[in-house]
Amino acid sequence: MTYIGQGLGEAVRLLLQLDPAVLKVAWLTLQVSGLAALISVVLGVPLGCALATRRFRGRGALVSFVNVGMGMPPVVVGLLVSLLLWRYGPLGDWQLLYTPWAMVIAQVLIAAPIVASLSFSAIVSLDERLPLQLLALGASRLQADRLLIKEAKLGLLAAVIAGFGRAVSEVGASMMVGGNLKDETRVLTTATVLEVGKGNYELAISFGLILLVLVYLVVAVLTVLQQAGKRGCS
Amino acid sequence: MKQKLWAGLAAICLAGALLLAGCGGQGAAKTEPANKDIILSTTTSTRDSGLLDALLPVFEQESGYKVKVIAVGTGQALKMGEQGEADVLLVHAPEAEKKVLATGAAVNRKLVMHNDFVFVGPKNDPSGIAKQPVDSALRNIAQAKETFVSRGDDSGTHKMELALWKKAGLQPEEGWYRSAGAGMGQTLKIADERQGYTLTDRATWLALQKNMTLTILVEGDPSLLNIYHVMEVNSEKFTKVNKAGAQAFSKFLLSSKGQQMIAEFGKDKYGQALFFADGGKTEADLGVK
Known part of the structure; x- marks a missing residue:
């Protein structure tokens, strides 16, 4: 019980003091997971849309592949990326292991399938006659796609939020x-694990709290955008 | 509306990307080494005790190198050396280290420091191991079938614990012997929650004891010495190894400045040193055959 009280007190103190070490970790977390989320959206949304609106060979296989990706255990992704990036692994010459870029790669592999799958669902759940109608009214394929994306934006934004949430909460991979290198690859989740290992529960609790606040702020911004978009379109 | 929304999102993320890219080029030093990054593969105890936090900034400032610390169990740390995935190793499992030396994967093994292992357990000590020699302490735990929490992670501490059971001629059994598969801090926490016994290095214990209800029961036995060596990964075998960096780090640990920092470390916070500096000594000097 004392830990919780002390931890909360310490967390508030660190936040109010804007402790530079803590801010650095929080900022790095936002950079790494923000970039991973962006890449996941750039890859995932078009893939989801294509799967929903196009018919091509291997589409069924790709849909099931993306859906499996949603349930992909992060630790397997971590192992896979490690093996690829090892100094003596296939991509070892890039010297990416133990850099923020390696974390971005792992988080993209974890988050992109989620974004793709949720985007797919968002567009598939639109009225199935809508694309046909758009095409019949003389829209080109790309114009029709743009209108479909606009129609499905609530669901697509949910996909973006889920992708960011998944990336930022990743710890094992x-x-x-x-x-978990200090000032380089130490993010809020791994810092929390480290401080628990060191027995610094107050600091661990404050990292946990800051992570919650960070996720809340990002999701809040996205939600405001989502709701604003909804009003603009009705 | 939609464009605005996506543009906003993209701007946030791009700003992040640019800043991230900018992070790579910081930290100019007086003498810029050709390959700045050194991968140090070490045990969790050197990190969790805070020793590396004290040593590394000084070394990095002096040399211009950047040390990437991968703190894992000694088993994994040695494995990384054997595969050429690290540049320098700071580990504490002498028997396993000698095997790695024999394969030619690592060179220049040097004694850096030591402290000792201690058995900790509940204050009421249900197995009655307090102040016993190690063999009879372990026998009492086995006979009373009291909970014993093992690291179970192939770390130096785990290797030491297995060797002690073997030396006592005992075979721990499932039921009361729990394998945590975790670092020292986590294992101590589990032992504390379950009111069991465990073996820990003194440095981690001193750093964590403020959160513990357990207490030291067995200590000071010569078989409980915990000896740390530094080894450079063999650059003739693994060409990607940062040889100059590994040498510089090893040299720093054994320099009079490095040794003095090790000897002083922890005195201000715990009232006693966490490690004894042993630069220039051999295991024989510590009374190990």
């Missing part, structure tokens, strides 16, 4: 490929 981030630890494995990032190495």
